[in-house]
Amino acid sequence: MNRIDTCFSALKAAGKKALVTFTMAGDPDEKTSLEILHTLAQKADILEIGMPFTDPMADGPVIQAAGLRALAGGTTLKSTLFIVQQFRSKNKDTPIVLMGYFNPVLQYGVDKFINDCKELGVDGLIIVDIPPEEAGEIAPKAQQNNIAFIRLLTPTADQSRLDKILGVASGFLYYVSVAGITGTASADPKVVGAHIASIKKQTSLPVVAGFGIKTPQDAKAMAAVADGIVVGSALVQTIESAGEKHTLAKDLEEQAAALLEAIRA
Amino acid sequence: MKTNTNSYRSGPDENGHFGAYGGRYVAETLMPLILDVEKAWHAARDDDAFWKEFHALAADFIGRPSPLYYAKKTTEHLGGAKVYFKRDELNHTGAHKINHCLGQILVARRMGKTRIIAETGAGQHGVATATVCALFDLPCTVFMGAEDVERQKPNVFRMKLLGAEVIPVTSGSSTLKDAMNEALRYWVANVHDTYYLIGTVAGPHPYPEMVRDFQSVIGNELREQMRQKEGRLPDSLVACIGGGSNAMGLFHPFLDDSGVKMYGVEAGGHGVMTNKHAASLSGGKPGVLHGMKSYFLQNDDGQITEAHSISAGLDYPGIGPEHAWLYDEKRVEYVSVTDDEALEAFKLMAKLEGIIPALEPSHAFAHVIKTAPSLPKDHIMVMNLCGRGDKDIFTVAEKLNVTI
Numbered sequence: 190m191n192r193i194d195t196c197f198s199a200l201k202a203a204g205k206k207a208l209v210t211f212t213m214a215g216d217p218d219e220k221t222s223l224e225i226l227h228t229l230a231q232k233a234d235i236l237e238i239g240m241p242f243t244d245p246m247a248d249g250p251v252i253q254a255a256g257l258r259a260l261a262g263g264t265t266l267k268s269t270l271f272i273v274q275q276f277r278s279k280n281k282d283t284p285i286v287l288m289g290y291f292n293p294v295l296q297y298g299v300d301k302f303i304n305d306c307k308e309l310g311v312d313g314l315i316i317v318d319i320p321p322e323e324a325g326e327i328a329p330k331a332q333q334n335n336i337a338f339i340r341l342l343t344p345t346a347d348q349s350r351l352d353k354i355l356g357v358a359s360g361f362l363y364y365v366s367v368a369g370i371t372g373t374a375s376a377d378p379k380v381v382g383a384h385i386a387s388i389k390k391q392t393s394l395p396v397v398a399g400f401g402i403k404t405p406q407d408a409k410a411m412a413a414v415a416d417g418i419v420v421g422s423a424l425v426q427t428i429e430s431a432g433e434k435h436t437l438a439k440d441l442e443e444q445a446a447a448l449l450e451a452i453r454a
Numbered sequence: 455m456k457t458n459t460n461s462y463r464s465g466p467d468e469n470g471h472f473g474a475y476g477g478r479y480v481a482e483t484l485m486p487l488i489l490d491v492e493k494a495w496h497a498a499r500d501d502d503a504f505w506k507e508f509h510a511l512a513a514d515f516i517g518r519p520s521p522l523y524y525a526k527k528t529t530e531h532l533g534g535a536k537v538y539f540k541r542d543e544l545n546h547t548g549a550h551k552i553n554h555c556l557g558q559i560l561v562a563r564r565m566g567k568t569r570i571i572a573e574t575g576a577g578q579h580g581v582a583t584a585t586v587c588a589l590f591d592l593p594c595t596v597f598m599g600a601e602d603v604e605r606q607k608p609n610v611f612r613m614k615l616l617g618a619e620v621i622p623v624t625s626g627s628s629t630l631k632d633a634m635n636e637a638l639r640y641w642v643a644n645v646h647d648t649y650y651l652i653g654t655v656a657g658p659h660p661y662p663e664m665v666r667d668f669q670s671v672i673g674n675e676l677r678e679q680m681r682q683k684e685g686r687l688p689d690s691l692v693a694c695i696g697g698g699s700n701a702m703g704l705f706h707p708f709l710d711d712s713g714v715k716m717y718g719v720e721a722g723g724h725g726v727m728t729n730k731h732a733a734s735l736s737g738g739k740p741g742v743l744h745g746m747k748s749y750f751l752q753n754d755d756g757q758i759t760e761a762h763s764i765s766a767g768l769d770y771p772g773i774g775p776e777h778a779w780l781y782d783e784k785r786v787e788y789v790s791v792t793d794d795e796a797l798e799a800f801k802l803m804a805k806l807e808g809i810i811p812a813l814e815p816s817h818a819f820a821h822v823i824k825t826a827p828s829l830p831k832d833h834i835m836v837m838n839l840c841g842r843g844d845k846d847i848f849t850v851a852e853k854l855n856v857t858i
Contacts, residue, residue: 242756242757243626243627243757243758244626244631244632244635244743244744244758245635246480246481246635246638246639246744247481247483247639247642249639250625253625253626257626260757265755266755266756267755290742291479291742292741292742292743292750292752292756292757292758293755293756293757294756295740295741295742295756296739296741296752296754296755296756297755297756317481318479318480318481318742318745319479320478320479320480320481320482320485322469322477322478322485323477323478323479340482341481341482341483342482343482343483343485343486345483345486345487345645346482346486347486350485350486350489354482365482365483367643368483368642368643368645369483369639369642369643370639370642370643373643
C-alpha cells in the first residue's frame, strides 16, 4: 500500500470520487508553484505535478506554455524534486504523482531518480512517452520501490492493447477521455462511461478520467462514470492569467472547491 | 539484435530496436496508430505487387534510376581518389525525399487513409509530400515552424501550388522539431483518417526501418551501376546527415561489405565545440525524443536544445536511431563539416562540375575535398549528391553579401 492505494480505499469506503489536479512545477515560479500545491491539497485528493520538458508531445498549448514558463524560470528536474521535498515536509498524506517525459529522467539517471522519488515521498509516476513496450528501463524499478507506474488508456485501445496495459498497470488507470492532447474539447460521458464500465470489469484498479475536463459540469459528468477525474489545463489557465493579481491562491481554491463540489454532490 | 549477429543489416528487432536505440517512445494515445502502420508496412513489404507499383512510379514519375556519374573534373582537381556522384539531385522535386514519400503514400493508401500530414524544415520534404499527395489526390497538411515559413517562402509557395495546406507552428521554438511535435499532436487527434508521412529515418518504429527500406533504392542502384562501370564495389561512401535518410539509403545495402568504408557527414555549423551546430553524434548524447531513443542535442537537464546549420535540411537536433547504433558499433565513421567549409564546397562544385548542389550534400562534398587528395588513384569514392541547390541560392547569396 502506498498513499495512492490508501487514498482510493478511503474514497471507495465513503462512496466518493477522486479529484486529481495537475499543475506544472516551477509555474509561474518555483516558490509560487509550491504554494499552489499547498492550496490545491486542501481540496484535491491527489496532486499531479508536471516535470517541465521542452517538447511535450502529448500536451496542448496551455500545458506546453506552462512548461516553457517553468524552464524559462530555471526549473530543472532537480529543482522539481526540491519542490516535492518542501511540500512533503509540511504535508505527509496527499499522494503525489510526477508526470512528464522520459528524457529529463534519463539524463538525471533512472536509478537516482527512483531513489530520490522514494526518499522524497513520491507515490506515482506518469512518464508519458514510456508505453509498456519500453518500460523495462524504469517501471520495474519504480514498482520495486513502491512507486506506482501509472498507465494511460485510450479510447482507441482494442482488447489486446487493454490486456497488455492491465498486465503492467499499478496505482490507478488514467483514462484519456478524448483522443488527442491535453486541454482540448470535452468528451462524451456516455461513450467514455461505457468503455470505462467494460474496463472496470477486468481490473480492480481505480479508473480516473482526464483530458478535456475543464468545468464543474464536465467534472460531474465524468465523475459519474469513473472513480475520479483529472483537471489540468483549466487550473494552469488560471495560473497563466493571474499575472500580477494577488488573488491566485483564492481563485485556485475556489476553482478546486467548485470541482470538488460538483463531483461530490 | 535478433537473428543474425554477424550482420549489420538484420535490424531492427521486433520492437524496433537497433541495439540500445530506436523503439517506440510514444504516448499511449499514439501506440494503436503506430502498431497499425507497422502492420500495414510489413504486409506491403512482403507483397510483390506493392514493390511493382513502387518501382514503376519510381521509374516514370521520379526518374529512377538516378545516374552514377564519374566526376572526372573533381577527381583531377583533387588528384587522389576516383570520385563518383550518385545523382539523386536529378530526381523529380530535386532531392532524395521523394523516394520515401512515394513509398509511404502507397502504404497510406493500403491503410485506407484519406488525409496526409507531414512536418518540414526547409520545405523539401513538404514539397515532396505535397507532390505525391497531388499525384494520388489526397489532401495534404504540412506543419512547418513559423520561422521556417518566413525563411523558406519559395517552398511554402510550391507546396501551396501543389494543393497543400501549410500550417505555421508557433509552439516551442517554432522550428523543425516543433513542427514534428505539432504533427504528432494533430495525428493523435485525427487517428481515424490520417497518415503521418515522416520525412526521415527517425520517429517511432517502424518509421526508421520503413524510410530506410524505401531510400535503399539509392544503394541498391549503386551496387548494380558500380558492377557495370567498375566491375567491383566502391571503397568508400560519403553522405551528409541530418536525420539521416539519404545516408541510410546509400549505406544500408553495403553494411555487410567490410571493404566498403562509410562516412556520415554531420552539420558542424560554427563548429561542434560551439553551441551552434547540428551534429547530434559528435556534439550530443543519447536521449529520447520524437518516439525514439537516439542521440540528441540537449542540456544537462535533458532539455532539447536548438540545432544550427547553414543548411535547413540538416538543422535537426537528433539523428535516426540506426545511425546512433552504427556510430556506437563504429561501422560508419561520422565526421562533421562547418558552414564555411560547406559553402566553399558548394562554390567549388558549381564552377568545377557545372552542378549547383544543395547545401546538404555540399557538406558531403566538403568531406570529399578533405579526404580524396590523400587517397590512392584506384580508390573509388562515391558521394551521394542527394539534392540540388536551386532552393539554396537565396541563403548562399546572403552569405556572400550578394543582393539578388
